Amino acid sequence: MSVLAVHGLRVSLPTAEGRVAVVDGVDYHVEPGEVFGVAGESGSGKTMSMLALLGLLPAGAAVEGRAEFAGRDLLRLPRRKLRDVSGRDVAMVFQDPLTSLHPMLSVGRQLTEHVRRHLGLSRRDAARRAVELLEDVRIPAPQSALRAYPHQFSGGMRQRIAIAVALACRPSLLIADEPTTALDVTVQAGILRLLDRLRREGGLSVVLITHDLGVLSSIADRVSIFYAGRVVESGEREDVLQRPRHPYTRALLDALPHPEAPADTPLVAIRGTPPSPARVPPGCAFHPRCPYAIESCTTDVPPLLAVNGRRFACPVDPFAP
């Protein structure tokens, strides 16, 4: 059974230009011990679709759809209940670990407060658990780290601590929003390996949001590619990244430097820019930037069709095998 199953998720926000849909009918599911990767350019709705699950949307946001988690619909839980779930069973880490860590509280306090509140552990048991958690995320000298404050650690160590705090109550699902974007590649590799180990050893399910297809390719089992609030392609990592079927997925991959390219080969940029949510083009939202668009793309929203175990929303299908 899926850890999380999201159906028909829509999120709209009030803006100066009226109510604007930032997530426009998104479906996905996350299996136990799986890393589910979500990629897309900035403004594609990938973060909003996750914040919606935890009731963290800005004021005035309207949400439709269902998000089944442990037999409950997260989108319909009363606020108090949702807070229990989101502190304990679903945890989130962000690009900047300082958003989830309190600057004025010691690392130990932040780790123990969580477990005492949600798991009802004694002070002594909570302290023991805090050391275990820091060992788990490979913080050197965990005993002294407990007494330190977030600013005393490097960016990579802070992200490890934020992950330890997120894992404190043994959540079954971790939502990681660009967790390595602000880090050096050497440190990024350590965080990716950490997430990979946690899912292998602890059966943790991870939703990994990233704009970096390299990061996605390193640890995601299945991926969804977002564009303008909709999923344009989803499937197994190898299928989507090695044999993309949607022109947008293809274009994202083509924009990356290729290691074996001859000198001075220009990179292939996608023409134009992603639309703002208030001005999503009619039909396929990608059509103004798509070299394969035909007339119907400008009027009809293409359905996400299932083909050989993957789904993609392109009736032209220029990369059909």
Add this chain to the structure above:
Amino acid sequence: MSALELRDVEVEYDRRGGGKVRAVAGASLSVERGQIVGLVGESGCGKSSLARAAVGLVAPTAGTVRFEGREVTPLTRRARPRELVRLQMVFQNPYSSLNPRRKVGSQLADGGPRTRVGELLELVGLPASAAARYPHQFSGGQRQRIAIARVLAADPTVIVLDEPLASLDASAQAQIANLLVSLARGLDLSLLLISHDLAIVRHVADVVSVMYLGRMVETGATRPLWQLPLHPYTEALIAAVPHADGSGFLPEALPGEVPDPANPPPGCRFNPRCPYAFDRCVAEEPPLLPLPGDRRSACWLRDTKPG
């Protein structure tokens, strides 16, 4: 004569609460005419400090910076010397160098009364109509192109770019990377590109310098350096880059952290994190040894003379 030459540059900062931190501890680098030099290294390695010293934004505490043979003197309250106007810098966040309240055209015209705004916009791939709009009306990638156009208005021969691609989506990165290559090839500009994105540096740079804890540890032509890195730190950096090939390859993490530059380890600065370190690495700091193929590596493993 190199277009830009930094020799044994040191940059020190006062640390809060007393003491000094040597962010750049004797680094040399040169950029030839029409060449793109990539400068890579983890955050805190001193690459941004070196960039700032290169254009005179900070005064080096030792060493020299020469632009077309002339010494670069640090900025003062006085006007920048005329001969240094052709040495320009582009920053990571284009918003910080553009005035949000002025139209793009008028900001480009700051270059001088005879600035051809339309031509500059065309150079960076923007329509002439962009001149009549404000910076906030553009995407991040377009704003970075406007920032580059603004620098081009000064008719530079050398541009130092500090993380110009960070915080951009892949497609916008591709456009800026293509633009940089066309500036170097088409206008014969010399570029010093500072970036933590190794894949992009590999793609655009002719020559790469790798910096660690304030010093160069390896330099060489891009392709051979990537094919066979001659310093363990370069090797670790390259192994940490993820591959977007769908294979599920997990990049290698480099254990440990960059040490405090105020308190560098004795011997080779990389020795505490180096998987190949031996006795000599702890005892003696390796110089940047010249190697065949116009390469250099500061690693005792590459020393052919007995130590």
